[in-house]
Amino acid sequence: QAVEQKTGIAKSQADYQKVYDAIAESLEVEGYDDGSVAPVLVRLAWHCSGTYDDKDKTGGSNYATMRFKPESAHGANNGLNYARDHMEKIKAKFPWISYGDLWTLGGVVAVQESGGPTIPWRAGRIDGFEHHVTPDGRLPDAAQAEDHLRFIFNRMGFNDQEIVALSGAHALGRCHTDRSGFEGPWSFSPTTFSNAYFDLLLNEGWKWRKWNGPAQYEDKKTKSLMMLPTDMALIKDRSFRKYAEKYAKDEGVFFKDFSDAYSKLLELGVPKAQFPSQSWHMGGEAK
Ligand code: CCH
Incomplete structure (x- = not known):
């Protein structure tokens, strides 16, 4: 099924696979941490989704609100500018993709290419506005229990x-x-x-x-x-x-339980109507 992006041009799974491949090729970065940006891309995907509140349906990955100052400056997001800047280089090659799709797909690529399970994923998130930013404090505090x-x-x-x-x-x-x-x-x-x-x-x-x-x-x-x-x-x-x-x-x-929970995490806050009915298996062979 094709997904209508904001350009109005319908994109297919094959188009997103090209983005997947470009991200996969970009993961190794000599001199950065342990030689891979995969971990910080997983953290970006998680923090852009984990702001969701199931009661009022605000937050989540739909609007990619971490692009905006209030959220990018939340303490929990310190250092994620590195991941966002990295993804800007991919965005420059595929300007039609929404930031929410780009960042969550990055999290899928990072897990799969690091030897993890296949993560069902589908495109459909749209770019939102600064007024969609949720209040600070929705992500966990590591000092607690x-x-x-x-x-x-x-x-x-x-x-x-x-x-x-x-x-x-x-x-x-x-x-x-x-x-x-x-x-x-x-x-x-x-x-x-x-x-x-x-x-x-x-x-x-x-x-x-x-x-x-x-x-x-x-x-x-x-x-x-x-x-x-x-x-x-x-x-x-x-x-x-x-x-x-x-x-x-x-x-x-x-692997099975992680895949299910992570796939659910990456779709938080996205109205079902924005998605094609079936999830996709991107990248390598299913595990
Ligand atoms: Fe996490 N995480 N995380 N985390 N996290 C940090 C780094 C990573 C908590 C705290 C921290 C998840 C859940 C939690 C990753 C994925 C996930 C850091 C260090 C803290 C602090 C940040 C730094 O200094 O760079 C807490 C608290 C929770 C509560 O449950 C979940 C869920 C996920 C993904 C599914 C990954 C990956 C990293 C490594 C990032 C890197 O740059 O190497």
Whole structure:
């Protein structure tokens, strides 16, 4: 099915596949973090979607409101200018794509090309205006615990199982002192999407790191990995822990549940009528 973009020219899945390919080719960036922009593209896709409030239907990925000053300056979005600037180069080649489609497709490419599951995705988001920006405080605060996680993610419409599944994205990437104040990667291979986050969370020994930065954990053995207070809440809370254990044991189950929850996340706030009826499988072979 074709999707009508604002240019009025209908685009097909094949057109979006070209955008996918261009993003995939752009992921490796020598000298940037661990050599890939995939992690920060996942964070952009998540933060542009996670502002959704299921009660009043505001926020979400539809209008790509992080382009506007109030939202781009929200503390939770520190450092995402890097990801947005990166995506501008793709936008220059495909000016017909909406920012919401571009950023969420970036999040799909980043997960899939890092070895993660296939993420059903479809085009249809439209560019909105500054008045669509939602208030600060809709994204999670890493210094908090399980009650806060439930408060934030229930607002988006996610349950305990989906909260834990989505958190597994922290297998990718790292914290930066100049962005969030926290420091370090969660896993030994931060450019590979896997269930390593759950395995490490449950099976490594963790203690508070002694440093001048915000309270975070470090692994006792190598002192090279980190966990946020919110990460640790996933094994302290009994309901959350059940799912963390399941995902640590079975990567296939994690991949399936992550794919479902992430696909749902990337569509938050988009009226169904804007989408073609079927989701697409972009990129490589289905896993
Ligand atoms: Fe996250 N995340 N995240 N996160 N996140 C950070 C980085 C990444 C929280 C806090 C932080 C999700 C959920 C949560 C990624 C994906 C997801 C950072 C460091 C903090 C702090 C930012 C920095 O300094 O650069 C908290 C709290 C939650 C609560 O649940 C979810 C959900 C996802 C995706 C599905 C990814 C990927 C990164 C790495 C970014 C990078 O630049 O390497």
